Amino acid sequence: MESLLKNLSASVLAQILENAFQWFVVVDKQSNILYINEEYCRFLEVKRENAIGQPVEDVIENTKMYEVIKSGIAHIASPHYIKGTYMLANRVPLVVEGEIVGAYGSVIFRDMSDWKKLxxxxxxxxxxxxxxxxxxxxxxxxxxxxxxxxxxxxxxxxxxxxxxxxxxxxxxxxxxxxxxxxxxxxxxxxxxxxxxxxxxxxxxxxxxxxxxxxxxxxxxxxxxxxxxxxxxxxxxxxxxxxxxxxxxxxxxxxxxxxxxxxxxxxxxxxxxxxxxxxxxxxxxxxxxxxxxxxxxxxxxxxxxxxxxxxxxPLRDRMEDFTELLNFFLQKFVVQAGRRKVVLATKTRDILQSYHWPGNVRELQNVLQAAVYLAEDDIIMPAALPTQVKKRNAISFQETGKLADILVQVEKNILRDLLEGEPDKALVAKQLGISRSTLYEKIKKYNL
Known part of the structure; x- marks a missing residue:
C-alpha cells in the first residue's frame, strides 16, 4: 500500500478526491477543516477557501466529527440530516502512531431514497x-x-x-x-x-x-x-x-x-x-x-x-375464522421455533366470541404474542390481551332475530360473570335473580 501511494502524485490524489462520487472532509484534532472537496462545498454553498480552517460544525450542520475524534469510534453508514434531507455518511478517526490526530468524513449516499433504490x-x-x-x-x-x-x-x-x-x-x-x-x-x-x-x-x-x-x-x-x-x-x-x-x-x-x-x-x-x-x-x-x-x-x-x-370485516365472515385461526397459529409456531402449541378450549371459545375490531391483522398480532406467552405448549386465556378477554357480548352478533340476539347476550354475560366470580350467590345477587334461577340458566346454557 505504501509503495502504491508513493507512486501517486499529489495532483493524482487531488483528482481522485475531487471527482469521486462521494463528498469528503478532513478535520484536525480540534475539529477544524483541513480539506473539503469542491463538490461538497457547492452543495453546502460555501467557498472552499473560506471553509478551510473553520470549525467543521460552522460549515456542516448536524456534524458528528467531534464525537469520532473524542471517542475514537468510527460511524459507518450513519444517517446525517443536511439541508432538509437525510444522507448516509461515514466518519473515521485518523490515527498516527497510536494517537488520534483528526478525522475523515465522506457522504456515501447523498439521498436516503438513492440508497433505498440501490x-x-x-x-x-x-x-x-x-x-x-x-x-x-x-x-x-x-x-x-x-x-x-x-x-x-x-x-x-x-x-x-x-x-x-x-x-x-x-x-x-x-x-x-x-x-x-x-x-x-x-x-x-x-x-x-x-x-x-x-x-x-x-x-x-x-x-x-x-x-x-x-x-x-x-x-x-x-x-x-x-x-x-x-x-x-x-x-x-x-x-x-x-x-x-x-x-x-x-x-x-x-x-x-x-x-x-x-x-x-x-x-x-x-x-x-x-x-x-x-x-x-x-x-x-x-x-x-x-x-x-x-x-x-x-x-x-x-x-x-x-x-x-x-x-x-372479520366479524361478518366468522365462517372463515377457524381456517384463519389454524393457519396463523401454525405459521407463528414455526416462526417461534416451537415444536407444537395448541389452544386451550376456553381460549378458543374466547377468540371465537371476540368481535375483532382490528380484523385479520388484530388476529395475527394476538396469536403471534400468544404463541410466545404459551406455557407448556398450551395457550391459556391468560396469554390473551385484556381487551380480548373482556369481550363485547353483543358486538359479534348484530343481526338476526331479536330473541336470538338476547339469548346470546344473556349467555355471554353469565359466562363472563361466572369466570370472574366463583361464588354463585354473589353472581345471583349482582344480577338481581334468585340462586335457583341462576342454576336454571347455567344448566340451560351448559355453563
Whole structure:
C-alpha cells in the first residue's frame, strides 16, 4: 500500500478526491477543516477557501466529527440530516502512531431514497430469507394466499379473477386490517403486468408536504435530474395507492390528470413524462361519503371506482375464522421455533366470541404474542390481551332475530360473570335473580 501511494502524485490524489462520487472532509484534532472537496462545498454553498480552517460544525450542520475524534469510534453508514434531507455518511478517526490526530468524513449516499433504490434487491432478498423470523412485508401475495371459503370471500375471489386481466382501476374498500393490500397484490399477480413493478404508496404514512414528490418525483436542485416518484417507478406496472382518502385535494386533481392523460409532471418541472400505469386504490373510509362531504373529488372518485371491491370485516365472515385461526397459529409456531402449541378450549371459545375490531391483522398480532406467552405448549386465556378477554357480548352478533340476539347476550354475560366470580350467590345477587334461577340458566346454557 505504501509503495502504491508513493507512486501517486499529489495532483493524482487531488483528482481522485475531487471527482469521486462521494463528498469528503478532513478535520484536525480540534475539529477544524483541513480539506473539503469542491463538490461538497457547492452543495453546502460555501467557498472552499473560506471553509478551510473553520470549525467543521460552522460549515456542516448536524456534524458528528467531534464525537469520532473524542471517542475514537468510527460511524459507518450513519444517517446525517443536511439541508432538509437525510444522507448516509461515514466518519473515521485518523490515527498516527497510536494517537488520534483528526478525522475523515465522506457522504456515501447523498439521498436516503438513492440508497433505498440501490439496495432494494438486497433488502427484498433478505426479507425472504428471514421469512420464518419476521413478517414479510415484501412478499408478493397471490390469490391462493387469501384464506377463507365463506360465500363472501368466494365471491370476491371470483371477481378478482375476472377483473385482473383488464387495465381498469380498482377501488378496494374495507376496515383497517381486512387485507386490502393482499387483494391488490393478487390483482397485480393475475394481470398481464405481473412481470412489471408493483409499487405502493401509503398516503396516510407520508407527511402531506412530502406526498407530492413521493408520488410524482422532483427535480434535483443540484443536478437538475428528476428523482423518480412512485408513479414513474410503477411504469408498465401497477401503482397501489393505499389510504387514498388521505390524499390532499390538490394532489387529487394532479392524480386525476395523470390518470386521464397518461402523463405526469414532477415537482418544479414543466416537462411531462409519459407513463403507463394501472391504478389500484384502497380506503378504510367510504369515499362516496367523503364526496358528499366535499372532502374527496367527485370526478376522481368516479374515475377510480369503475370496479369496487368491498372486503368484509372479520366479524361478518366468522365462517372463515377457524381456517384463519389454524393457519396463523401454525405459521407463528414455526416462526417461534416451537415444536407444537395448541389452544386451550376456553381460549378458543374466547377468540371465537371476540368481535375483532382490528380484523385479520388484530388476529395475527394476538396469536403471534400468544404463541410466545404459551406455557407448556398450551395457550391459556391468560396469554390473551385484556381487551380480548373482556369481550363485547353483543358486538359479534348484530343481526338476526331479536330473541336470538338476547339469548346470546344473556349467555355471554353469565359466562363472563361466572369466570370472574366463583361464588354463585354473589353472581345471583349482582344480577338481581334468585340462586335457583341462576342454576336454571347455567344448566340451560351448559355453563
Amino acid at each position: 439496495s432494494s434487491h438486497v433488502r427484498t432478498t433478505m426479507e425472504r430469507i428471514q421469512f420464518n423470523k419476521e413478517d414479510n412485508s415484501y412478499k408478493e401475495y397471490r390469490l391462493a394466499d387469501i384464506k377463507g371459503t365463506s360465500s363472501a370471500m368466494r365471491k370476491i375471489k371470483e371477481t378478482v379473477e375476472m377483473i385482473a386481466p383488464s387495465d381498469l382501476p380498482v377501488l378496494i374498500e374495507g376496515e383497517s386490517g381486512t387485507g386490502k393490500e393482499i387483494f391488490a397484490h393478487s390483482i397485480h399477480q393475475l394481470s398481464e403486468r405481473s412481470d412489471a413493478p408493483f409499487v405502493k404508496v401509503n398516503c396516510a404514512a407520508v407527511p402531506p408536504e412530502l406526498l407530492e414528490q413521493e408520488l410524482f418525483g422532483k427535480i434535483d436542485d443540484l443536478t437538475g435530474q428528476i428523482r423518480k416518484g412512485r408513479y414513474k417507478q410503477a411504469d408498465k406496472g401497477t401503482l397501489f395507492i393505499d389510504e387514498i382518502s388521505a390524499l390532499p385535494l390538490t394532489l387529487q386533481a394532479k392524480l386525476l390528470r395523470a390518470m386521464q392523460d397518461g402523463e405526469i409532471f414532477s415537482m418544479l418541472s414543466e416537462q411531462g413524462e409519459k407513463v403507463n400505469v394501472r391504478i389500484l386504490a384502497s380506503s378504510n373510509l367510504s369515499l362516496s361519503k367523503l364526496v358528499e362531504e366535499k372532502r374527496f373529488r367527485e370526478d376522481l372518485f368516479y374515475r377510480i371506482q369503475a370496479i369496487t371491491l368491498w372486503i368484509p
